[in-house]
Amino acid sequence: MVRIIADTEACASSGMCALTAPEYFDQDDEDGRVVLLADEAEDRDDEVADAVRLCPAGALRLA
């Protein structure tokens, strides 16, 4: 398993993560910033990897 880490200060609320991996990422109702629905993912989860790669603000990483 890998840990999902979100930096809400860096988040630009684009919604790319919620669009790409909706089981793991949601957005805050007020300002659209990332809300983690899970803090872990399978090592080879493509959707989560895509969400991290596509984040325009570099606000997501896996550890």
Add this chain to the structure above:
Amino acid sequence: MSAPDSTPETSAPDTAEAVPYGIPLERDHPFDPPAAVMALHRGSEMRRMRYYPEGRLGWLVTSHRLARKVLADTRFSSTLGSPAQVPIPMPGLEGYLDFEGDFPLTPGMFIEMDPPDHTRLRRKLTGVFTVKRMKQLEPRIAAHVQDRLDALAAGPRPADLVADFAVPVPAMMICELLGVPYDQRERFEADSRAIFTNDETGGGKEAAILNLFAFLGELIAAKRAEPTDDVLSDLAADPELDDNEVAGMAILLLVAGHETTAKMLALGTMALLENRDQWELLRARPELMAGGVEELLRYLTIIHTGLIRQVKEDMEFEGHQIKAREYVTVSVQTANRDEAHFIEPDKLDVTGDAKGHLTFGHGVHQCLGQQLARMEMRIAFAGLIERFPGLRLAVPAAEVPLVTGQSFYGVAELPVTW
């Protein structure tokens, strides 16, 4: 102020080949970037380029890798200084040649700001455009699409898909979301268009902006007195925003919501009609639509003049010395056709993987309305295909008038029949 040629040249590799003057605009094919731009992209990832209006040296970035890097790096500022320099001809700009210093910021226009100013204003709106909120909006978008499809079906053939469908669908939706009365559109549509019209003079653009500020100012006062359930009322009630900021933010949403999706809907339809197998695929397998929209965004890249940034302090980037006040244009259309990132990028394939396209930009400025645009396009293309499965061009494709000299690429008219 130094003449362009008196600027000391940087390292030799930058000057070894001819320096292009601006981004070529002439196309051989309606859906492909100009061959001359693709040739620049194949030559190198990043090069010198001269800027309009008077030929100062700046930079052009063409690869997907470097486009992402520049757009994610806030040293490449969105706050554009002067004298204004642009990658395509814009006749109005000569008037600003003697203007030194930075242009005053237009209040609320956060697309031209850097963090933290940009962050403060953008976060006032990001809650409105979340994936979740757009799903809630789906029935409203579907209602506007059905309304226009009904009108098309009842109207004469051939029809102009631009005026009768592509323009009104997103315009009705952004007006509804903002709380701007669509039936007063004669007060803002021409001015919204003038802002993106590059043959408009600088004075014409300023007048358009002032008209829009006046129109929105009236609306904001009305919303404050009598709030309704819309974005403008929420912004007007926010104690942290002044009226000019609210007006500027609303103008940004209004003009962005009008022009961009409209261009994509018309050009996207033409691309599907000219690649009939792709139209039929989407018709037979509607579940492909979400990916198909991403592919159309990538393949057509209507932001054909790229995204422009200015460097504020001397810096080194990828082995190049970039000087303070130099402009950098990120060519999204070549990045989206970069073979290093996409498989068979010159082919339209609605089953392909277009993830990572840069049509909505990248970095903290990435399109605020992208989830709305996606939802609008999915519903509009699906509705069009379902209602008019036999839709076809009413003129030869070569006779469809292209719009090449404006900020957004597209077609001026799209005569269709069925």
